[in-house]
Amino acid sequence: MIKCVILDDELLAISYLKLLCEQIDHVEVVKAFNDPKxxxxxxxxxxxxxxxxxxxxxxxxxxxxxxxxxxxKKIIFTTAYKEYAAEAYDLNVVDYVRKPLKKERLMQAFEKAAELVANIRRKNTIEWNTNIGKTLIFTEQIVYIKTSEIDSRDKEIILSxxxxxxxxxxxxxxxxEMLPSKDxxxxxxKEIIALSSIKAFSTNEIITTISSDTENFLKLQVGETYKNSLLEMFGK
Structure with missing residues (x-):
């Protein structure tokens, strides 16, 4: 499903765009604006x-x-002028559609956008056999991963x-290799942490935002092998 937002300073253009979007399957207009701010x-x-x-x-x-x-968020540019095309593509947008808009041309742009949105979704998930069967997990929900205490071949994921x-x-x-390397x-x-779950850290210890049974927040010891790469991720 494409969930789109429209931004155009002309109310008539917004109304026309909404009308076109209503005629295209799997496209929902979430909101329309005529003011960039x-x-x-x-x-x-x-x-x-x-x-x-x-x-x-x-x-x-x-x-x-x-x-x-x-x-x-993927961008489809609309304009009545062709001279902006080069600048638009420099911004790595999905498509550049000339006004007056036509339904068929807009559909092409949405098809490109849908493919890119699907790719993002695939990159933001991992799929594996788990204790509850084959499971699709959204990586943004993962806060912490550790080696299972029952079987070291298994890994226990803690969600938000x-x-x-x-x-x-x-x-x-x-x-x-399956997880987004920047996150x-x-x-x-024995442990992997989501960077968003780090509250504070030194070269030896990480204090997380995760509640712990024994302490206010879960603390992790940083292994010697991993110190430099961790510091590099924070630009240190």
Whole structure:
């Protein structure tokens, strides 16, 4: 499902775009804006994966807005002028659609966007045999991973809500290859931490945001082999 946001300073253009989107399967318009600043003020609260963005707007161009949109959100530019095409593609957008818009051309743009959105979704999940069967896990929900105390071949994943899932017969090497490298770090031979779960750290110890039965927050010891790579991830 494509969940899109529309940003165009012309209300008539917004109405027409909404009408086209309603005629295209698997496309939902979450919200429409005619003011770039209003859109940017709400961007963090909106559930969308594609932005249909007009380039020519007073005060702030679509090109400027695009630079402030997270990479995970895909952009389809619309414009009546062809001279912006090179700049638009420099921003790595999904597509550049000339006005007046046509349904068939917009559908092509959405098809490109849907493929990229699906790729992101695949990259943000891992699938493996677990204690509850073959399971698809969203990596953004993972806060901590450790070697199972019952069988060292297995790895226990702790999710943000406290749920524990055991991955069967999986090495840390393979697991790290499956995880987004910018979001996770191995801290010793038996533990991996999500960087978002780190509260503070030194060269020897990590204090996490994870509650612990024995302490206020779970603390992890940093292995000598892993110190440098961990510091590099934080630009130290």
């Amino acid at each position: 209003a859109f940017l003020n709400e961007i963090d609260t909106l559930d969308f994966n594609v932005c249909i963005l007009d380039i020519e707007m007073p005060g702030m161009t679509g090109l400027q807005v695009a630079e402030l949109i997270p990479d995970s 809500d406290g749920t524990a899932i055991v991955l069967k017969n999986l090495s840390f090497k393979t697991l790290l 996770f770090a191995q801290v010793n031979k």
